[in-house]
Amino acid sequence: MAWLMGLHIAALVVWCAGLLYLPGLYSVQTHLRQHTEFHRIRVMSRVAFVGIASPAAVIAIISGSALVYTLDASGGWLAAKLTVVAFMAIFHAYCGHMLARLGHESQQRRRYRVEPWLVIPPVLMISLVLWLVLAKPVLFLDTWSAP
Numbered sequence: 001m002a003w004l005m006g007l008h009i010a011a012l013v014v015w016c017a018g019l020l021y022l023p024g025l026y027s028v029q030t031h032l033r034q035h036t037e038f039h040r041i042r043v044m045s046r047v048a049f050v051g052i053a054s055p056a057a058v059i060a061i062i063s064g065s066a067l068v069y070t071l072d073a074s075g076g077w078l079a080a081k082l083t084v085v086a087f088m089a090i091f092h093a094y095c096g097h098m099l100a101r102l103g104h105e106s107q108q109r110r111r112y113r114v115e116p117w118l119v120i121p122p123v124l125m126i127s128l129v130l131w132l133v134l135a136k137p138v139l140f141l142d143t144w145s146a147p
């Protein structure tokens with residue numbers, strides 16, 4: 001199932017890039033003075049969230065679920081990974097919420113401010129997922145399921 005793993009990795013790279021890029025893109029909007037620049041960044045934010053990061057998230061989750069089935073994957077690392085992935089999905093939804101608060105590019109500028117430090121949660125979550133999936137550490141969850 002090399003193609004499935006390839007699809008999973010391609011999708012998660014795009015999704016993770018989106019989670020890192022979106023908070024930064026939102027936060028610069030507060031400092032833009034020129035209307036054309038402001039309009040361009042708004043359109044970029046919407047395209048990045050709706051057209052790129054969201055489809056990639058769906059593909060990453062569907063292909064990951066298919067990998068669990070085809071590889072018969074199990075273990076504490078998988079449970080821990082899925083927990084962190086759930087938080088990534090929550091953060092993704094929060095990015096959608098921030099985008100809605102920022103408003104459509106045709107609307108007047110709103111006073112909604114996105115803090116640049118919001119790039120830190122995805123950095124921590126992505127690092128943790130990569131460590132869990134690549135190191136597959138034996139966790140306390142494994143000792144619970146042992147006969």
Ligand code: HEM
Nearest residue numbers: 012016060061064065067068071073085126129130133134
């Ligand atoms: C519901 C979501 C997901 C599920 C069910 C899932 C499940 C899986 C499974 C079963 C594998 C094969 C592991 C193995 O036996 O080697 C895998 C591989 C992988 N996953 Fe996911 N995954 C999900 C989301 C993610 C996300 C969000 C990331 C990154 C942030 C990620 C990173 C990886 C990587 C890097 C591999 C390759 C590991 C290797 O080659 O050893 N996955 N995933």
